[in-house]
Amino acid sequence: MDALIRRIAAEGKNLGGGILKVDAFINHQVDPVLMQECGRELARRFARVGVTKVLTAEISGIAPALCAATVLGVPVLYARKQRPITMPDQVYLTVAPSHTKGRPIELMVSPEYLGAGDRVLIIDDFLASGETILALARLVQAAGGTVVGIGVVIEKTFEGGREAVMRLGVPVEALARISDMSHGKIVFADVTEPSRGAATY
Amino acid sequence: MDALIRRIAAEGKNLGGGILKVDAFINHQVDPVLMQECGRELARRFARVGVTKVLTAEISGIAPALCAATVLGVPVLYARKQRPITMPDQVYLTVAPSHTKGRPIELMVSPEYLGAGDRVLIIDDFLASGETILALARLVQAAGGTVVGIGVVIEKTFEGGREAVMRLGVPVEALARISDMSHGKIVFADVTEPSRGAATY
Numbered sequence: 268m269d270a271l272i273r274r275i276a277a278e279g280k281n282l283g284g285g286i287l288k289v290d291a292f293i294n295h296q297v298d299p300v301l302m303q304e305c306g307r308e309l310a311r312r313f314a315r316v317g318v319t320k321v322l323t324a325e326i327s328g329i330a331p332a333l334c335a336a337t338v339l340g341v342p343v344l345y346a347r348k349q350r351p352i353t354m355p356d357q358v359y360l361t362v363a364p365s366h367t368k369g370r371p372i373e374l375m376v377s378p379e380y381l382g383a384g385d386r387v388l389i390i391d392d393f394l395a396s397g398e399t400i401l402a403l404a405r406l407v408q409a410a411g412g413t414v415v416g417i418g419v420v421i422e423k424t425f426e427g428g429r430e431a432v433m434r435l436g437v438p439v440e441a442l443a444r445i446s447d448m449s450h451g452k453i454v455f456a457d458v459t460e461p462s463r464g465a466a467t468y
Numbered sequence: 469m470d471a472l473i474r475r476i477a478a479e480g481k482n483l484g485g486g487i488l489k490v491d492a493f494i495n496h497q498v499d500p501v502l503m504q505e506c507g508r509e510l511a512r513r514f515a516r517v518g519v520t521k522v523l524t525a526e527i528s529g530i531a532p533a534l535c536a537a538t539v540l541g542v543p544v545l546y547a548r549k550q551r552p553i554t555m556p557d558q559v560y561l562t563v564a565p566s567h568t569k570g571r572p573i574e575l576m577v578s579p580e581y582l583g584a585g586d587r588v589l590i591i592d593d594f595l596a597s598g599e600t601i602l603a604l605a606r607l608v609q610a611a612g613g614t615v616v617g618i619g620v621v622i623e624k625t626f627e628g629g630r631e632a633v634m635r636l637g638v639p640v641e642a643l644a645r646i647s648d649m650s651h652g653k654i655v656f657a658d659v660t661e662p663s664r665g666a667a668t669y
Contacts, residue, residue, distance in 0.1 A: 280554075288554040295555070296545045296581040299538035325527045326546075330534055337500040344497045345527075353481075353489040354496070380497040 268308050268442040271420065272455055274301060275443055281451050285395070285426060293392055293420060294327050305442055306334020309390060309418040312440045313339070316415040318388040320344055320381070322407060324374055324399050331420050332390040339388070344381060346374040346403060355379065359409045363402035366395070374402050376410070383411035394419040394441055397428030404435055421445065424456055469509050469643040472621065473656055475502060476644055482652050486596070486627060494593055494621065498531050506643055507535020510591060510619040513641045514540070517616040519589040521545055521582070523608065525575055525600050532621050533591040540589070545582060547575040547604060556580065560610045564603035567596070575603050577611070584612035595620040595642055598629030605636055622646065625657055 280288040292298040309331065321343040323332035329345050336343035350358065360375040381387075387407045389400055394417075404414050414437050422429065422441035425448070432439055447454035481489040493499040510532065522544040524533035530546050537544035551559065561576040582588075588608045590601055595618075605615050615638050623630065623642035626649070633640055648655035 282554060286553060290552075290554050290578065291581065292543075294552070295548065295578060296543050297534060297537070298543055299534055300541075302534070303538060326530070326548075329527070329530045333498060333500055333503070333531055333534065336498075337504060340501075342493075342497050342499055347496065347527075351491075351495070352487060353483060353491050377491065377496060380492065 268305065270301060270304055271443045274298075275421070275445075276453065276455070279453055281448050281453050283451070285423060285448055287393075287421065287423070287445065287448065287453070289421070293330070297330050302330050302334050305331050305420050306336075307338050308442055309335040309440065310338035313388050313416045313418060313438070316388070316438070317386050318415060319384065319386045320388070320412075321390055322346065322376070322381070322387050322403055323390050324348070324403060327392040328390060331392060331418075335388070335390055335418065342380075344376060346376050346406060348372055348374060350375060359406045361402045361405045361409070363398045364396075365398065374399075374406065376406050378410060381407065381410040381412055385410065385412035386415045387412050388416045388418060389414060390418045392420050394422040394428040394432070394439075395426040397426075397431035400428070400432050401435075404432075416440070418442075423448070469506065471502060471505055472644045475499075476622070476646075477654065477656070480654055482649050482654050484652070486624060486649055488594075488622065488624070488646065488649065488654070490622070494531070495528050503531050503535050506532050506621050507537075508539050509643055510536040510641065511539035514589050514617045514619060514639070517589070517639070518587050519616060520585065520587045521589070521613075522591055523547065523577070523582070523588050523604055524591050525549070525604060528593040529591060532593060532619075536589070536591055536619065543581075545577060547577050547607060549573055549575060551576060560607045562603045562606045562610070564599045565597075566599065575600075575607065577607050579611060582608065582611040582613055586611065586613035587616045588613050589617045589619060590615060591619045593621050595623040595629040595633070595640075596627040598627075598632030601629070601633050602636075605633075617641070619643075624649070 446456040645657040647657040
């Protein structure tokens with residue numbers, strides 16, 4: 268998605284160690300116009316898979332998931348990392364290793380809002396190692412639902428996440444794909460035709 | 469806001485101890501249509517105060533804040549409870565007591581995205597004791613910015629939050645006001661004309 272790629276190129280910061288800082292428009296401050304565009308594009312790409320619910324993980328997944336869910340006209344459910352007092356005693360819970368957090372995180376959803384009839388589009392801000400998305404998929408499977416697609420705002424293609432989540436056998440879409448962050452670079456892979464190779468903005 | 473009040477009356481659950489469960493459409497699962505309506509209405513009520521930025525606290529404030537910011541055409545900033553690795557070493561940080569969490573929570577924002585020129589609308593899902601909103605206001609003040617309004621989705625009028633935040637001297641708007649949750653009830657105060665008293669739905 269050109270607007271997103273241009274924005275990352277202009278305002279994203281390569282902090283080293285594969286860490287991309289996009290706090291100015293996605294992760295801390297959110298640009299609602301750009302986020303709506305991301306939501307519309309994700310919704311467009313998954314318009315034909317019969318989504319009944321969008322699932323994401325708090326915190327940074329909420330904005331893109333909400334924007335996509337708005338266009339798709341379905342509810343969005345965000346998995347919690349800590350159990351709020353309003354959640355029932357019996358929940359679906361799974362554990363995901365987190366490289367950026369340095370410790371495993373728990374993700375949980377209430378059985379009240381995820382069930383066997385659900386066709387779930389998983390949305391997150393980043394696809395890196397794929398661990399968070401696989402954890403969300405386990406929650407869907409535990410509830411007896413079906414994952415029908417995976418959409419992310421930014422993919423880091425060099426961290427193996429796509430290979431990891433491909434085993435779910437559903438379409439995987441990323442709005443911006445970054446193929447190289449070594450030596451301070453931010454190199455974009457061509458999103459629509461990866462075979463054409465990488466383009467540096 | 470009628471649609472919201474009807475929804476709380478139909479699907480909200482009084483868990484006792486002043487805890488209102490709205491996980492079906494606000495706090496865990498989000499109804500994007502209702503949330504957009506809430507955002508539009510909050511934006512309408514603060515259309516004339518010159519907002520340059522919407523500030524909220526992760527996690528549950530993000531959805532209404534994003535929806536309001538979209539209509540107002542300004543960025544939304546969500547205060548973090550844990551410092552992500554992308555945040556600079558020097559941040560604005562404050563501590564808020566949390567009755568529902570049972571322990572103080574830290575709220576922090578990066579000085580990169582909040583500054584002296586900002587006219588800030590604070591938005592959150594709930595106004596209860598007012599502690600979170602006062603903490604957000606301290607962050608704005610620390611950055612040299614100006615709080616120009618406070619908007620919440622649901623106010624519990626019996627927990628003293630309005631009195632606490634009124635000292636900021638800015639307009640306070642709530643889309644649904646609940647005046648009594650004793651004995652399992654959910655009693656709504658009239659939102660637009662509080663003097664007419666409470667109405668039970």
